[in-house]
Amino acid sequence: MATPAKVTKTEGKNNHDAADEQADKEQQEAIEQIDEVQNEIDRLNEQASEEILKVEQKYNKLRQPFFKKRSDLIAKIPNFWVTAFVNHPQVSALLTEDDEEALQFLTKVEVQEFDDIKSGYTINFCFDSNPYFDNEVISKEFHLNDTGEPSSKSTTIKWKEGKDLTKKPTAAQKGKKRSHDDQESFFCWFSDHADAGADELGEVIKDDIWPNPLQYYLASEIDEETGAGDEDDLDEENLDGEEEEEEDFDDEDGAEDDDGDGEEEG
Template sequence: MSKGVALPKKVKILEGSSTSKDNDESRDYDEATQKALEEIDACQNEIDALNEKASDEILQVEQKYNKQRKPYFEKRNAIIKKIPNFWVTAFVNHPQISMVLEEEEEDCLHYLTKLEVEEFDDIKSGYRINFHFDKNPYFENSIITKEFHLGTSGDPASQSTPIQWKEGNDLTKSSKEKMLDKGKKRQLEKRSFFTWFTNHADPSADDIAEVIKDDMWPNPLQYYLVPDIDMEENGVDGDDDPSDEDLGEETVMVVEEEEEEDCEDGANITAEDDDEGDVDAADEDDEVDDE
């Protein structure tokens, strides 16, 4: 984090009480403006110092809660082992991770029994991702790890466990052969999970690792349950669609309303007929009286 903002050359020029017309970047500031700029720079130094202090304190809080979260992560992993194919299902349902999974790699991940992310004590310095596997036809390793060192000193670096592939089942070779056959090596490299695992080209911008650490690991359940969530949202259970009973009720209501209207009209007609009958009867009575 920056500890100060260097004043522009145009401000420093005034410190000598003269301006340089030969320097195109120079610009005159009056004395009051220069003083104000220097005061702003001093304030900025104080703000940066507080930001750095806050960053250190936030780091201590993260370290504290990482330790408190650890037993819950371990408990969750123990429960996950009771669910067959939990991790491969979550991986396949994840929009970013699914894009780097080839068919054979997906089959290999059916043997993945446990995933864990371990952040270093100094969180800023890096983390590791551990993949635990049952015995499988692809490699001998029971655990493979990809580790990231992102410390402030030195360039970012990553390293991964050498995978002891079983004869004829090296998924990185089969992936590379497919890339070469299609003539799109650079584009298709991103689609291979195990090619990602062994790739250390740019540790500071490893999107797959960041997705696993910051999205998959904190809450894998949401991706395991994605199909069920989609079904509910799309109204597959029928809750959002009108049922036949609802349509029937609406039909009955309409019929009843029409019958009520017909009844009201009939009543009005009958009332009018009665009024006309009364008038005719009254006229007959008047004629009898006249006689």
Template sequence: MASKCQSLLPPQKKKPRLPTAPRWEYTSGSQGLPREKEQQEAIEHIDEVQNEIDRLNEQASEEILKVEQKYNKLHQPFFQKRSELIAKIPNLVTTFVIHSQVSALLGEEAEEALHYLTRVEVTEFEDLKSDYLIDFYFDENPYFENKVLSKEFHLNESHDPSSKSTEIKWKSGKDLMERSSQTQNKASRKRQHEEPESFFTWFTDHSDAGADELGDVIKYDTRPNPLQYYLVPDM
């Protein structure tokens, strides 16, 4: 009977569950610091270590530069002796200019003028990576009066690459720059934005010295061993 009376009682409502309070996660060795603070401290330590790495990299660059400067001076008498020997071989200079990677950046109108090229010299200044001078020596020719055409590459005060070059003194009716300009005017607008195809266009262009591919090719590829292009001209 008692059980029947109990069944007539209204059902008891469940108490609502209170939201669980947020818990901080801890890791061993954190000494009670929240993970966020531990991560922030780790980031700060990483930054300190990275500064030390950068300092060592900068120190290494300075020492490497000193070594390069030392051996650049030791190279000079050998470059001079090689230039004297190259002068005894007809068209050796022209061969390594035209039949190397440089040829991809030359136009046909420049090839004949480059047959008068007798010597190419690269002079590296204190900052060997960015400051250098390229001298092109020419015999008497029907195109221009200059015996030497020079192009310099430097970092300016803002540490941006810059360049300058000798003014080419063209002979009457022989200005290859005018011919190149006329060719570009006839070309499509797309072609006008392609790489310059004339050696002389490259020589007088100073718009983007940092992307000067031909200067780099002469300095780093053809200069170290021009004989390879004379013996194997199609490589």
């Protein structure tokens, strides 16, 4: 019987290296194929973004007549916008008493997205003649350049003498502050361009208040109605509880009387 040929250590090592090389080759091919598939996914995502943008542009134009009609109707309601701002929890926290007085002359707020939508938007604040500044319109614009770098710019507010709310308040004015003494005026926001990419107030106005300002104008009335209902419910619950206690008390008295009569009979 023939003796099997012995495999040398060198041959075994070579076979193992060949297997590793084959595995590496297959792994590299898989990576290249994954990359090709990923490129197709990215291409579809880009195509979807372009189509979504076209839809947004289409409906943004369709909404404009309704925004105008809404603004015309809002103009008939005194203090609509200042009420909406005061009722909004985030915006209200930024308002001093002086700001609220100045915003009572605010007649119109509008958000105008740029035609391509993705490059930015403008927020316009329209005012009646007032004792604080000469501007009829104060605007703040937000831009994204071709590289995606955000920036902002705004109208310079022409304050009347002694009425600049953005200056540090005097000792007399500090007593009128709603919260802490160093709270900045709402109007400081117009000149704040430090971080245009994370402008929370601009985003709140554009994405929360502007789509449906009526819900915030009515918020105080809704809260009052809800609060009244809660009080009525509590009163009813208390009344029911008192009636139940009285019934229990009567039952206990009756039971005691029965026991007492029984003892006397005995």
